[in-house]
Amino acid sequence: MxxxxxxxxxxxxxxxxxxxxxxxxxxxxxxxxxxxxxxxxxxxxxxxxxxxxxxxxxxxxxxxxxxxxxxxxxxxxxxxxxxxxxxxxxxxxxxxxxxxxxxxxxxxxxxxxxxxxxxxxxxxxxxLLPPVTDRELGDFVVRDQREYWRPAVDKAALWTRDVWVDLGLITFARATVTARAGRLISKREALDLLPGLGAPAEVVDDIRSRRYDAHPAPPTEEWTARRARLTRDYLGPAIDALTASYD
Known part of the structure; x- marks a missing residue:
């Protein structure tokens, strides 16, 4: 191997x-x-x-x-x-x-x-490393959503790239679970949770295909533009709701 x-x-x-x-x-x-x-x-x-x-x-x-x-x-x-x-x-x-x-x-x-x-x-x-409390972990992931990912949502050009769509949605799902429950989840678990969090199902399916299919089909220009719009329309309000609800 x-x-x-x-x-x-x-x-x-x-x-x-x-x-x-x-x-x-x-x-x-x-x-x-x-x-x-x-x-x-x-x-x-x-x-x-x-x-x-x-x-x-x-x-x-x-x-x-x-x-x-x-x-x-x-x-x-x-x-x-x-x-x-x-x-x-x-x-x-x-x-x-x-x-x-x-x-x-x-x-x-x-x-x-x-x-x-x-x-x-x-x-x-x-x-060799001190432990991390649930509060420290939650504060970090919420701050990352608020200070890094939320401003990025407003930069439309970023979201035509696969990596931004993938990491943006997966990181949001993982941050949501961490902030609410104090635990970490895998990227695969995040994809499973995203539809239940209101993420657009066709975008989640697209991410899953590109991550796990042996030979995923390359996205068309039309789908790339639509995917970017769907992702940004979802993530902006979703991040705002997560950060507002965290105490």
Whole structure:
């Protein structure tokens, strides 16, 4: 299996950095929603620290050595240290989309790691990351809906792209369950819930086909425009209602 081959090679490449832990989260750890070749490989590595420019260079070299392997382009890893791991707002060195930048390890990722994180090397998440309360998790997902996704709904050009339609609706369904019940759900579960939340069924069917069918038909220009309109008409009021009802 290409996934397991790549993960084993990645852990070997990090040996020179003496990591305390390497973990998988997202669908790769969650199990039933991971699709090889379509899903990202979302990883966290905890290094002894500090992450100096020399360490960042060694991280980049480690990823460069994987470049020829299948799936290497979708392997994403954020690098923490024990001294920097506790703050969910702190931005950490991250390799994703074939480049290095900084981003936080969000409360959603932290809860995933505690709930079903997969240990690829070293210590378990509970030994290095503080737990996330239901309130912290709910506050984060609602704020993300209000401050990121709601303004995006007003940018019509974005919603002609598959990725915005897919993530916009799926993230909304997942945020709704998290805000109301304090739990995380998979993308597959989110798709199952969306019609009951009032999402347009034909758009949900379109997402499901593109995610899970072996050879989905490419969307027509007419459907792309209609899908964008249906998605935006639904998401705007739905996000407004979710954020208004959250206390």
């Amino acid at each position: 290409d996934t397991e081959t790549l993960l084993a090679r990645f852990v070997r490449e990090l040996t020179a950095l003496d990591p305390f832990a390497v973990w998988a989260h997202g669908s790769l750890a969650g199990g039933d929603d991971y699709q090889e070749g379509r899903s990202d490989l979302d990883l966290i590595a905890v290094l002894p620290g500090p992450v100096t420019p020399a360490v960042v260079w060694r991280i980049a070299v480690a990823h460069a050595r994987l470049r020829a392997l299948p799936l290497a382009a979708v392997l994403h890893c954020t690098y923490l240290t024990p001294a920097t791991a506790a703050d969910p707002a702190r931005r950490h060195p991250t390799w994703a989309h074939q480049q290095l930048f900084r981003r936080p390890v969000t409360p959603v990722t932290r809860r995933e790691l505690h709930a079903f994180g997969r240990v690829l090397h070293g210590r378990a998440p509970a030994r």
